[in-house]
Amino acid sequence: MVKTIRVSQEFHELVAAHKHEGETMEEALRRMLGGPSPEMLERALAGGDEDAAAELREIVEHGRERSRDRATELRDRFEDAES
Incomplete structure (x- = not known):
């Protein structure tokens, strides 16, 4: 099951800037949040x-x-x- 969440453009850019090569946005968020x-x-x-x-x-x-x-x-x- 996939859920969509709304985030500001600024937050999306922040996550994208910290995303590693080959990493999904979900994986980047989990890593950044320590999950x-x-x-x-x-x-x-x-x-x-x-x-x-x-x-x-x-x-x-x-x-x-x-x-x-x-x-x-x-x-x-x-x-x-x-x-």
Whole structure:
């Protein structure tokens, strides 16, 4: 199944500028956002590939850590602005 998303011309150009030779826009976005590759995700979800499953768990935990760090940063900035 394929979904289409709207992005600004500026954002499209940014992704295109960072896209590697032979890489699709989806692959470039996943790489830039730190998401799992479609191949690794497929192996992890199919079962039996412990390395892929461990890598997926690591990616998820890293994303959670980044979210917590970002939330802390935003909270600190908000509190500093109120002072």
